[in-house]
Amino acid sequence: MALLSGRCPVPKVLLASAEWSLLLSRLRALVPEAFDSQGRVLNLVAGEWGYPGHAKPYLSPVDGSLLGFLPMLDLATATHAVASAATEAEEWARVDLDTRKERVSACLDLLREHHELLALLLTWEIGKPVPQARISVERCISGVKWYVENIEPMLEGRGPLGLISNIASWNYPMSVLMHATLVQVLAGNAIIAKSPTDGGLFSLTLSMAFARRCGLPVSLVSGSGGKLSEALVKDPHIACLSFVGGKANGRDIASSLYDRKKRYMLEMEGVNAYGIWRFSDWKALAKHLKKGFEYGKQRCTAYPRFVVERGLVPRFLEMYLPVLASLKVGHPLLGERPEAEPPAVDFGPLINSQKVEELHGMMSEAESKGAIPLYKGRLEPDLFLPGQDVSAYLGPCAFLHVPRNCRLYHNEPFGPVDSIVVVDTEEELFTEMNVSNGALVASIACDEPETARRIASELRAFKVGLNAIRSRGDREEVFGGIGQSWQGCFVGGTYLVHAVTEGAPGERLFGNFPDYTLLPERR
Known part of the structure; x- marks a missing residue:
């Protein structure tokens, strides 16, 4: 399928709704197990695709067209999915690292083979221009590949936590959510993820179907965050929660976790x-x-x-x-x-x-x-x-x-x-x-290096750029937040692996917690 080409003036020929039908047909042909007989997306529970749940219309921001339906689950089914995934976590923890690397690498090969389809799905689902959607897919693939090649020293003296729950926003389903889940699995954990309600359903369905075919212990469910929180956040089978989203929901989740012995990484908003x-x-x-x-x-x-x-x-x-x-x-x-x-x-x-x-x-x-x-x-x-x-x-x-x-x-x-x-x-x-008394990033545009560094030292942001913008970063770069923009373990590089593994008894993890704060040196 060719994208539009041409120079100004822009031609009035686009991939219209019929082209979405073609993309969907390609997707269903690749992973038919992820769809029911009516062509609706299913949930991935206990290693099998099923449980169509309540169908919620799923619209494209591009032109308001109907892309399909979210298979919204009830709490009972989500609780069953969590319990089944926890059993898988016990089994997966016994799988050696070389086997885990082989299976994750096989999944990356499938993602790379279907890179263009994933990018086009992202464009229709979240409205990201195609070149930027391609970058998102590539960041997922290359980022996880870096972990496959470098994870051994990160795991030295450490073991998996168990079942990791992933709840992320719609804007980066591949380069944040899928990337994180593959690294978590590589580190020896099983994962359960919730499809973002506003975007990413089809790209994640394809990616998770590939992961499952490669023998990776992944589960994918759809549903209301409020209704499923008892299962995906508070269930005792969940060993760790990775959350990316708004401050209001993040605060509610944080307050529910403070009295529980549960690992968490909660990335929330701040005014950068x-x-x-x-x-x-x-x-x-x-x-x-x-x-x-x-x-x-x-x-x-x-x-x-x-x-x-x-x-x-x-x-x-x-x-x-x-x-x-x-x-x-x-x-x-x-x-x-x-x-x-x-x-x-x-x-x-x-x-x-x-x-x-x-x-x-x-x-x-x-x-x-x-x-x-x-x-x-x-x-x-x-x-x-x-x-x-x-x-x-x-x-x-x-x-x-x-x-x-x-x-x-x-x-x-x-x-x-x-x-x-x-x-x-x-x-x-x-x-x-x-x-906002705490942000993820900030920057200073200043001609005087000493003045810029002095100003930077007063800013409540995790990363501060001097005459440069800052971003989440990839591979070895650490990411976190100050104040209410972040709660829990910092991620990125070695810290992403440490966040989902257990080390020596009594270890203090790098992060932003209610009882203490450890911040890496700003870079």
Whole structure:
């Protein structure tokens, strides 16, 4: 199947809903065991695909079309799935490392063979432009391969925990959720994962079917997080919980785990800020900021807040507003261009129209209370099909002087909406950059290295970039958070393996816990 090709003007030929039918047919032919006789996706429970559950419509953010149905389980079935997976964990713990490596490697070979199909599924499911979807799949494959090649010293003197439960958000089903589960299995654990309700069902179904065929102890279920939490979070068979999601749900989960002897890694939201202080390299900063809009800033490491020294505001806006104007928002399956040319679109839809409505509500509230709208991007008809549903799309927006009593001031928008804050002193800079009292990343744009390092030392962010953006990272790079942006073990590199294995009695794991905090040196 060829993607769109061509140069401007963009042709009006896209992979329309009939093309989704073709992708779905290919998927069903590859893993027929994962579908019932009516073509609906099943759950993977006790090593078998079954339990169709309650069918919930599953829509594409690309154009609002129906992709299929989520097979939503009840609590009793999820509890059965957990108990069965725990039995598998006992058996898998006795499998030697060489065998585990062989089976994980075989799964990676299947993922690599069907790389393009996985990328196209991701595009339809979560709206990520195809080139970015390919990167997500490749990050999963190459990242797990790195662990296969380097895991022996990480496991020295350690044993598996047992059954790991994985609940992750919809934005990175491959490079976060699938990546984590394969590493957890490689370390000797069995896993049970919940399909994100908003996106990733089909790409995860294909990936987990491949994993199961390779003899890996994986289970995949769908259902309401609230209804299944007794099984996927609190069930005594669960030895460890890996959670990626919003702060509200994360806080509830954290409070339920504090009194239980259970390992956990809870990645939650925070307001990541970029500070601009005594700075002059505007061309370099423009490149950083434009790249930061990839996937419409639907990332836990996106920067929605810019804190700018008052005297630099004119130069900052002179650089920043053209960046916003240059962004192309449209159908994520638009034709690709040669590498030397700009992409057809910089980002596609947000995850659904409800998210767009939520952001409009936050922006309206801010404006009504005095925020100054600096920019509101428009959707260009040439980047969409005629008559296409565009309710899930939102152009880049920016606001100056957002009042403190607004949601946009304190909350992570998780979309292409920026806030600009003007400050006069370093103390104000610290305060405004630490608005959420804990974040995953932050950055400083500053010409003076000593000043930049001093400012960085005052920021409550796990990773701080100096004239550079920070990200979750891959392979050996550690990842975590400060304050309420993270609870539990840090991950990445050796720490991901340590988080899901048992070492010497009484060991203190690297992480952010209620009773103590151990933070790695910022890099």
